[in-house]
Amino acid sequence: MTLASLAARALAPLALSAAVALSAAAPARALDFKNMTPDEKAAFGEEVRAYLLDHPEVLVEAIDRLKAKQAQQQVQNDANLVKANAKAIFEDPNSWVGGNPNGDITLVEFMDYRCGYCHKAYPEVAQLLKTDGNIRFIVKEFPILSDQSVLGSRFAIAVLQLNGPDAYAKAHDALMKMRANITDASLAALAGKLGLDAEAIKARMDSPEVTKVIADNHALAKRLGINGTPTFVLGDQMLRGYVPLAQMTEIVKEVRAN
Known part of the structure; x- marks a missing residue:
C-alpha cells in the first residue's frame, strides 16, 4: 500500500x-x-x-x-x-520432512529453485536447523517463477517418490546450490552424480503423482494467501519473504515460549 x-x-x-x-x-x-x-x-x-x-x-x-x-x-x-489448514501444512505425507522429525516445533518453507531469496535463505535455514537441533522442517515445492522452477520441482518430487527422503535431501541441496540453468540435460547429469536412475526419474517427472503434489501445494498456497517465495510457516505465524537468521532464531524462541 x-x-x-x-x-x-x-x-x-x-x-x-x-x-x-x-x-x-x-x-x-x-x-x-x-x-x-x-x-x-x-x-x-x-x-x-x-x-x-x-x-x-x-x-x-x-x-x-x-x-x-x-x-x-x-x-x-x-x-x-x-x-x-493445519493438516495440509503440517501433516502432508507427500512433502519431505527434514531437520529433527521429532522436533518440538515445525518450520515449513514454500520455495522455488529459481528464487534468489530462497537461495539466500537456504544456508541460514540449514544453520538454524543444525544449531537448534529440535526443529522439524518441511519443504513445500512451490514452483511459480519459471519453467525451470517447475522442472526442478518435478525432478525433486520424482526423486522423493522413487528413491526416498535421503535421496531427496541430496537432490534438494544440489538444486538449491545450482547456479546453471535447470534443463533436462543438467538434471540427467545431477541424477548420475547422485547415483540415481536418470531415465526412471525423467519418466516419473511427468506422472500424475508428481503433478498432484505441485497442484496441491499451489492450492494450499492460494488458501493461505501465499503468492511469493520464500514463505515460511512457523507455529501459527506466516513469514512472507526472506527472514535473516538472527530474526528467525528470535521467532523460534517466541513460538516456543508461547
Whole structure:
C-alpha cells in the first residue's frame, strides 16, 4: 500500500477528530454533521485543513497507527488461516520432512529453485536447523517463477517418490546450490552424480503423482494467501519473504515460549 493511500485511509477519522476538537466551543448544532449547512461544512473543512497544515506530525502518527493496526490484523488473519489448514501444512505425507522429525516445533518453507531469496535463505535455514537441533522442517515445492522452477520441482518430487527422503535431501541441496540453468540435460547429469536412475526419474517427472503434489501445494498456497517465495510457516505465524537468521532464531524462541 502506498503512502498516499495510507494517508487517505488515516485522514478521514483524523479529520473528524480534529473537527470535533476544534469545534468544542461551538454550538451543539454545529456538531450535528447531518444538519450542517454547506457554509458550516466548508468552515469545518477549513479548520481541519489549517490544523493539519500546522501540525503535520499528527498525520504521520495516524499513518503509523494505521500500519500497526493493519499488521496486527494480518497476524491474526494468518493465525486463522494456519489453523484452518493445519493438516495440509503440517501433516502432508507427500512433502519431505527434514531437520529433527521429532522436533518440538515445525518450520515449513514454500520455495522455488529459481528464487534468489530462497537461495539466500537456504544456508541460514540449514544453520538454524543444525544449531537448534529440535526443529522439524518441511519443504513445500512451490514452483511459480519459471519453467525451470517447475522442472526442478518435478525432478525433486520424482526423486522423493522413487528413491526416498535421503535421496531427496541430496537432490534438494544440489538444486538449491545450482547456479546453471535447470534443463533436462543438467538434471540427467545431477541424477548420475547422485547415483540415481536418470531415465526412471525423467519418466516419473511427468506422472500424475508428481503433478498432484505441485497442484496441491499451489492450492494450499492460494488458501493461505501465499503468492511469493520464500514463505515460511512457523507455529501459527506466516513469514512472507526472506527472514535473516538472527530474526528467525528470535521467532523460534517466541513460538516456543508461547
